[in-house]
Amino acid sequence: MESKKYLDDISHIKDMMSRSSRFISLSGLSGILAGIYALIGAWFAEKAMKSIAINGSRSYDYFSDANSIEFGNDIIFEFFLIAILVILAAMSTGVILSVRKAKRKNVKLWDTSSKYLVVNFFIPLLTGGLFCLVLLQYNLAGLVAPATLIFYGLACVNASKYTFGDVRYLGLANIIIGLVATQFIGYGLYFWALGFGVFHILYGSLMYSKYDRK
C-alpha cells in the first residue's frame, strides 16, 4: 500500500521533470543554413519560371492575378522537386547539427522533450502539406505559397512550447507574411524567399549569438 504511493510519487517526479524541460540541442547554425538552402532553392525556382516564360509556346506572365495563372505540370513538378530537396537538406542539417550539439553538451537527443517537439511541430506542418496538395488539386496553385508560410508559422508557434521560446517569434513572423502574401498572389516565390530564407537566417544568427557562442 505504502510503497505504491512512493512509486506514484517517483513517477510523478519523473513526469514533471521531463515535461517541464525543453529541447535545447537545436543549433542556431542549422537555422542559418536552412535559410541559405531556401534562398538557393528560390533562385533555381525563379530561373525555372523565367526559362518557361522565354521558351514556352505561350507568353507567360506569372505576376498576373490568380485567375490567369496556369502552371503547367512540368513546372509544378520542378517546384516540387526543388522544395523537397530544400526541405531534405534543411532537415538533415538540423538533425546532424543537433546530434553534434547534444553530444558536446552530453545530453540525450531523443528524449521526451524532443519527442514532444517533433510531434507538435509536425501536426500543423503535415496538415498544411496535405492542404496544399488539395489546393493544387483544385488548381489554386497561387495560394500554395501563402498557405505553406502560414502552416509553417503555426508549426513553429506550436513547437515553441517545447524548445527555445524564440521559435515563437519566427512562427508569428511567418504567419504574418503568409497572410500578407495572400494579397499578392503571383509573388509567392519572393515571400517564400523572405519567410523561409531571410527570416531563417536572421533567426538563426540571433540564436547562434544568444545560445551557441559561449
Added chain:
Amino acid sequence: MSIITNINKAFDHRIRLGIMSILMVNEYADFKMLKELLGATDGNLASHAKALEKEEYIKVEKQFIARKPNTRYSITKLGKLAFQKHINALEKLIGK
C-alpha cells in the same frame, strides 16, 4: 527505520513534489508555467509555494516584465539537497 526519517514531510504533497521536480531541471519557472504544468489553482499553488519558501527550499523573486508583475521561482542549494535525499529515500523504500 532511518530511511523513513529521510522522507521529507515538506514534500508530502503532489503539488510540492511537482514544484520541486520542475525546479530541479529548470533554472527558474514563473508562476504561470508552474500553474499550467501542475494544473493547480492560483491559491493552491501560492500556498504550497509559500510553504516551500518558508523551508528555504525555493527562492521567490518578484519583478516587473513590461510593467506586469511576474513571480519567478528557483530552487535553492538547500532545496536541491533535501529533494535529492527525498528521492533517494523513496527509491530505497520501493526497492524493498
